[in-house]
Amino acid sequence: MSEAPKPPGGLSRRDFLRGGGAAAALSSAGMLVTDLAEAAKKKPATPHVPEGMEVFGPGPVPIRLKINGKPFDVRVEPRATLLDVMREELELTGAKRVCDRGTCGACTVLLDGKAVYACSQLAIDVQRMPIQTVEGIGRPADLHPLQAAFVEHDAQQCGFCTPGFIMAAKALLDHNPNPTLPQVQHALSGNFCRCGTYAGMRKAVIAAAAVAVQEDAEEETPRPEMPDGPMPIKKMEAGGEDDEKAARRARRKKKRRQRGGGDGG
Numbered sequence: 001m002s003e004a005p006k007p008p009g010g011l012s013r014r015d016f017l018r019g020g021g022a023a024a025a026l027s028s029a030g031m032l033v034t035d036l037a038e039a040a041k042k043k044p045a046t047p048h049v050p051e052g053m054e055v056f057g058p059g060p061v062p063i064r065l066k067i068n069g070k071p072f073d074v075r076v077e078p079r080a081t082l083l084d085v086m087r088e089e090l091e092l093t094g095a096k097r098v099c100d101r102g103t104c105g106a107c108t109v110l111l112d113g114k115a116v117y118a119c120s121q122l123a124i125d126v127q128r129m130p131i132q133t134v135e136g137i138g139r140p141a142d143l144h145p146l147q148a149a150f151v152e153h154d155a156q157q158c159g160f161c162t163p164g165f166i167m168a169a170k171a172l173l174d175h176n177p178n179p180t181l182p183q184v185q186h187a188l189s190g191n192f193c194r195c196g197t198y199a200g201m202r203k204a205v206i207a208a209a210a211v212a213v214q215e216d217a218e219e220e221t222p223r224p225e226m227p228d229g230p231m232p233i234k235k236m237e238a239g240g241e242d243d244e245k246a247a248r249r250a251r252r253k254k255k256r257r258q259r260g261g262g263d264g265g
């Protein structure tokens with residue numbers, strides 16, 4: 001585009017606008033540099049901390065976690081999630097990192113008996129709570145009934161989601177030992193399986209529940225020991241039967257807790 005002819009004064013409209021723009025740019029750049037220099041001189045404002053409140057971080061701080069009945073002392077930044085600390089610091093890699101934002105359930109662990117996403121808990125916040133992971137409920141040579149049922153019912157393909165499903169199912173069975181299929185479906189609804197093995201997993205949970213119920217029934221009716229001589233007639237005191245049942249139930253509960261890693265339900 002050709003330049004418009006210059007007016008007799010020598011300054012075209014275009015020259016005028018160009019000059020004005022450059023001056024404005026220089027003056028705002030100058031202002032910005034001055035503002036930055038001023039801000040750098042100021043001390044950072046100390047955040048107001050309400051009385052009685054302790055501030056941690058931002059650097060690493062010592063924390064103690066209780067996982068599968070064992071104490072773990074580590075130094076981590078307060079922003080570290082429970083999943084990060086378990087996987088990166090403690091070599092507990094049973095809980096998997098998939099979405100890392102509380103949507104898939106691959107990182108499910110039991111926190112005080114409740115199924116939670118470890119990627120959505122700050123490690124510093126759960127210091128005094130019993131944590132149970134898939135490592136704490138069974139070993140290859142001594143599988144938890146749920147793990148055995150998953151194997152039996154072909155309830156996994158790649159297996160990446162399996163620890164999360166096992167822990168979610170354990171939380172269910174610990175609170176409801178004999179669930180219905182819809183209850184199983186509901187309890188596992190926070191976990192995703194990309195391989196789509198949902199039907200097998202639900203069957204496995206129902207089967208594990210049936211095994212536990214059967215074990216309980218067997219414990220409820222212990223085979224009487226036959227004495228050599230005539231059977232003594234034992235008089236049951238009022239309320240004695242209930243006491244015995246309660247004691248048996250307590251023993252069973254204790255046994256289950258031990259089998260479950262001694263912690264978290």
Ligand code: FES
Binds near residue numbers: 097099103104117119
């Ligand atoms: S990794 Fe925690 S919910 Fe997906």
Ligand code: FES
Binds near residue numbers: 159195
């Ligand atoms: S078995 Fe592969 S994601 Fe569930």
